[in-house]
Amino acid sequence: MKISLLLTCTADVLYPASARACVRVFEALGVEVIFPRLQTCCGQPWLNTGRPDGARRLALHFLEVFEDAENVVAISSSCADTVRNHYAELFPDSVLLRERFQEVAGRTYEFCEFLHRVLGVKNMPSHPHPVRTTYHSSCRTLRGIGLRGVAEEYLGQMLGADFVPLAENETCCGFGGSFSVKLPEVSGRLLEDKLQNITATGASLVASLDLSCLTHLSTGAERLKLNGIRFLHLAELMAGALA
């Protein structure tokens, strides 16, 4: 089995360790990882700010890079969601392009989803150094990818009683891309509410499958001086458990 890694620009800039962890997890599970070097950004910023021309250009670039991949696995849910649920509709006038995008969308997955749905991983070994951890579900994981309860199950297997579910876990953290800077007061309120729920779990670690949410949560926590909490991608915990 081969996967082509969709690194995403967030991992490119901010989360290289999460990306390395994804590679290690796949290798531990016997999956060959391919990294297409010519990949760039999925185009989501253009898609979400009313610039479909830009989004189309990035979508076409994605197609050029990934069309022949056996499977595409994105490290962050919102990017997987963009490829899967939004590329085709950017090309209403071309049946051919829509079909090509739908075809590659059918082979594109979010990281944890791929483990669960394609590899059929049922069990994660226990983590050698468990710490109290909670999980931020992320809107795109839940409602874009349609993955509910899977990450929580893996976390329970790895961490046992050290995994603590988060209250109001289906509520947005307030990031929303351009939303975070267009309406920063509302965004900040949602962020604060989310961080309050996180603090209430007593967790020193927050895992997620969306790097944008992790960025939002960690920079908000730093502002509130919640220095004892670390934010990381689920793959980093899995890499520790599978090592």
Add this chain to the structure above:
Amino acid sequence: MNASHNFRKTSAAAVADEVLGAAVGKTANILFSLRGAAVAGYPGFEELRDWGRSRKMEVSGDLGPYARRFADRLEAAGGHAHFARDGREAVEIIKAIAGRVGAASAVKSKSMTAEEISCNEGLAHAGVTVTETDLGEFIIQLAGEKPSHIVAPAIHKDRAQVAELFHEALGSAPGLDVGDLVRVARKALREQFLSADIGITGANFAVAQTGTIAIVTNEGNGRLTSALPSVQIVVAGIDKMIPELSDLPGFLTLLTRSATGQVISSYVTMITGPRRQGEEDGPKELHVVLLDNGRSALASGRFREMLHCLHCGACLNSCPVYRAVGGHAYESVYPGPMGDVLSPLLWGMDAYPDLPDACTLCGRCAEVCPMRIPLPEYHRKLRVLRAGLKGEAAGWRAQAWASMAENPLLYRAGVGAVRRVLSHVRGLPAKMNGGLPGAWTLCRELPHPQEGPDFRSWWEKRQKGPSGKPE
């Protein structure tokens, strides 16, 4: 509306109001949970949503003929149908009826469509006093405010505020509990019901097949409003059509379970024509004002499914933004996700330029919308529409960034530069505080890249390494 709406300003003020946030958050959350339980208790609900959508697709694809059919049946049943192109026409029609019958007072049950046309203000100019009879509407009318939720109009007020309001406006004892507050309102309203010349209602559904109006209420005020005064005026958007009477049970289930988690509302009032010969109750005259106000235009465009909206409020209750700011910050009859889309479409993008951005694209509204209206997608489409209107869509900035991002070499150089800056910079220089970076650091620090080399260098080194897998 004269100046354009500034949602950044109104929402910032709203999130600073702790009482407001707590009151809205609490009630919206209760309604949201009730909906969840009610939907879980109805095994075929997902199929019912599909059915409802397909039924409304038939209507929105043929809006004019359905409305005319309804009007014909209504007239055949002895009622009067009035078509109004916009709010002004609708108010003129209502004022003319009030003038002809010499009305001095009216009772009104809750109607967002009547709010949309500013019906009360219009009647006040004509010398007709209108009393709102829905408890929530009654409260906000006393307070001189506007509804802040399409189903629960006084959601932004807590019990203590209502007790204070009744004490001041109605002379009731201070600090009453909920039961006593309801009794005070009931007594005040009874007198109005018995003396009013006109009853004004909205319509949850208008059945094209029979000319029947269906109204859903929980307090019985809709029934009194439509039974006691000798003249009844119904204000209904032409989008309220459903094809046949046999469609009503399905739509009622979709509406009440989504709105308040009820299997059915306490009252469902169905009205077909005025009082008939030999009957003792009901209005002698029944008028239905069928309002277009931009709806026909919606039917032929990219936002057609907005016409399927049942006004259940589930999208408001599920929306993180609505929950944080309440309804007034939207400065529109229609707040929350459905309002973000409807307000710019009905009143123009110039009036509401910010509302397409009042959405984190979290997708929760689409998950609960009984009619499966693609609300997040509509927010995206509105952003495209707005960028087009402002000439930004193909603007050089968007193009320049896209040119960089699609070029692997430039992209990698850009990523490297951003990584270097974010690795070293802790705070923003003062001159950047006004722009988007400043908006970010309002409640967040700048992000820092994780420890270690960038992924691409690591990967390349690893591919080349003697052992194949260094690190």
